[in-house]
Amino acid sequence: MTYQDRNTVVSILMNLAVSAxxxxxxxxxxxxxxxxxxxxxxxxxxxxxxxxxxxxxGTIIGTILFNIVFAIATNQPKTSxxxxxxxxxxxxxxxxxxIAFAGVGFVCAVIALALDASALTGFNIIYFGMAxxxxxADIIKFASYRRGH
Amino acid sequence: xxxxxITNNIRRLRxxxxxxxxxxxxxxxxxxxxxxxxxxxxKYSPSLxxxxxxxxxxxxxxxxxxxxxxxx
Numbered sequence: 619m620t621y622q623d624r625n626t627v628v629s630i631l632m633n634l635a636v637s638a639x640x641x642x643x644x645x646x647x648x649x650x651x652x653x654x655x656x657x658x659x660x661x662x663x664x665x666x667x668x669x670x671x672x673x674x675x676g677t678i679i680g681t682i683l684f685n686i687v688f689a690i691a692t693n694q695p696k697t698s699x700x701x702x703x704x705x706x707x708x709x710x711x712x713x714x715x716x717i718a719f720a721g722v723g724f725v726c727a728v729i730a731l732a733l734d735a736s737a738l739t740g741f742n743i744i745y746f747g748m749a750x751x752x753x754x755a756d757i758i759k760f761a762s763y764r765r766g767h
Numbered sequence: 768x769x770x771x772x773i774t775n776n777i778r779r780l781r782x783x784x785x786x787x788x789x790x791x792x793x794x795x796x797x798x799x800x801x802x803x804x805x806x807x808x809x810k811y812s813p814s815l816x817x818x819x820x821x822x823x824x825x826x827x828x829x830x831x832x833x834x835x836x837x838x839x
Binding site: 620621623698700702703704705763765766767 | 793797798799800801802804805808810811813814817
């Protein structure tokens with residue numbers, strides 16, 4: 619398993635954990651009535667904004683821990699941190715998925731808003747479009763590493 | 768152009784070079800061992816830069832390491 623391959627596994631787990639947390643948090647906020655008034659979008663933004671640094675810090679900590687566990691499990695004290703041209707190729711493949719999902723999410727949000735959906739619905743479509751894109755990118759990279767090309 | 772496949776003699780050349788390991792070759796050219804595995808199996812075509820580095824690692828010309836075939 620290469621360094622970037624390991625990072626992809628951590629990223630998939632972090633994406634799933636953060637997305638699950640966001641869904642539960644938003645459902646909880648909805649049940650509490652925080653999305654009922656005129657401040658719905660502001661409340662949503664306050665809940666989502668700190669997930670960005672949380673996701674970054676979580677991924678860094680997860681990567682360090684996973685690399686330590688991997689080194690112990692495979693009995694390789696000198697773990698390789700090389701990133702080469704094949705890693706960059708897989709990275710580009712993943713980026714295409716992010717752009718595609720984010721683009722489709724944005725268009726879907728515009729259509730939803732044009733059909734009288736609330737601004738909150740529009741923001742949720744854009745957010746989850748990007749989250750799905752990030753997950754799809756990681757899955758594409760993971761599959762590429764398993765395939766080898 | 769789409770039916771062309773790139774093959775290589777890396778495995779034989781490694782054997783000839785005192786049974787150089789894939790890890791040794793990877794370290795010499797600055798890539799991961801998995802990339803060397805993928806190139807050897809002709810699953811991944813290296814960049815021109817990497818192909819030249821691999822050729823130099825064996826003191827061979829590009830044509831002696833890599834070949835191109837029409838798969839049709």
